[in-house]
Amino acid sequence: MAKPLSATKALEALRAEGLTVVEVGSWKTHNRGQRGDGWGPVHGVILHHTVTDGTTAAKAQSSVDLCYRGHSTLPGPLCHGVIDKQGVVHMVGWGRTNHAGLGDDDVLRAVVSEKPLPAANEANIDGNARFYGFECVNLGDNKDGWPPEQVEAMVRASAALLRAHGWGKDGKTSVIGHKEWQPGKVDPRGPGLPGMGAVRDRVAERLKHPASWSPGASPATYTVKAGDTLTKIAARFKTTVDKLVSLNKIKNPDDLSVGQRIKLK
Template sequence: MATPLSADRLLQALRAEGLRVVEHRSWRTNNRNHKGPWGPVEGVMIHHTVTSGAQATVDLCYNGHSALPGPLCHGVIDKTGTVHLVGYGRTNHAGLGDDDVLRAVMAEGTRPADNEANTDGNRYFWGFECVNLGDGEDPWPAAQLLAIERASAAVIRAQGWRSARRAIGHAEWQPGKIDPRGFTMDAMRGRIATRLGTSAPAPLPAPQAPVVDLSRLITAARTDPARSGTPVTYTGVRTVEAALIDAGLLAKVYGDGHYGSSTVAAYAKWQRSKAGGSYTGAAADGIPGRASLDRLAKRAGFKVVA
């Protein structure tokens, strides 16, 4: 376990790794520490933003929005390879993830597939949001990939860790997530290891796609309580909510595993969208059907069973 680097030490480590770093506003005191503990830190998490434009993304990650207050990460890595520091301390970037993954990161060992969302990742991970649409088509410039490599290595080195396995993608932490999309974390860990002067870790087994049971999902949509903190009827709801969040239809704060009114409304938007099938009327009521769920599954990378 490691005490988080001080803000000054973080800045020094990033610049020592050859990065161009821009400090934004009061980033050193911009945090969510009043919502929970920050640290011990155990790793570095990489995300894509689903946005374009450096300044607009930096502003969003510094401020957050009405449904998810900022900061949304510690640093934004733009397409030129510049690292923009926007927060220090607890930030809203990782959300709930798998405790087995956390233990594997701490042990710098083989990571299991993430299949639970039971652990507060905002406490344990440094987070870098990387400007990319996340559609598999938006390019990752060489300068940006180099900056991701350097930023990850800088934190790993400065925190006194030994292995590139301290760096993970959001998709490796939280079921239903797909980021970063467009390069593999195995390849990035190889680059980080080379920079650290260590052996590249063996590629990890490809994670199995999450499975969503349509009948159980429909039951949850019709019976789940509306608020968090009450029992969740089916954990596959989180996978669907994560897909709706990535599609820009559901605010992250509502990705709580409850198929309540906000998720119903978001799924109805998906049904009405062209990508979701252009349904109208009763066919767009927010209760999943096989065709619309298959379309969402194809976009987000999960499997549907009856």
């Protein structure tokens, strides 16, 4: 368990993870106050889908506005951040928000201890008080697709908050889907979205690297192995022998040692 991050610290964490973040209205102080169980301590992140259309910029903005304001039966904010189909995170609230509702206390205990999740079969504890929440723009009809940019932003946003708290050393269960929290929920779902287990695996992989890490990006260095030549190394990392010679001040390009570290950029 942990005291919630300040809005400023959360914003810093999200941007450090390489996310584009838009600040909406007075999001830093926009919340449901001390209603219900208040807010905190917090234990993890819940991912949702909005059940709204985001196929155009205007429709995406409408989804953001809805999550900021709420609606006649559920006042806003409806989450902390909205992740659109382009992978942009729109911050709409900080503090208690109406995103999780009641969920299973057995699931909460598993999240706290970072153990495998049991099936949610009861709704007996307030999740709004205990989780960060991201609504992700999607119709939720199991037909509307999830672009890779949006899925990557979900992973990065989750990892940012876990990293800030020091949670998820094994990358497991500090990030859950709404359907894993509350019986009867189906979100998030749809083509292009990996299962929540795969999302947790991707968060785990991010947490092995610095916040600035980009999957598939070339590493900064390479350790020479038996049979390596500068020509092979240059081809593997899409660079040139001349650049490697210059970066590493190599006098003899044909004289490499196993275990030698080569700068790539």
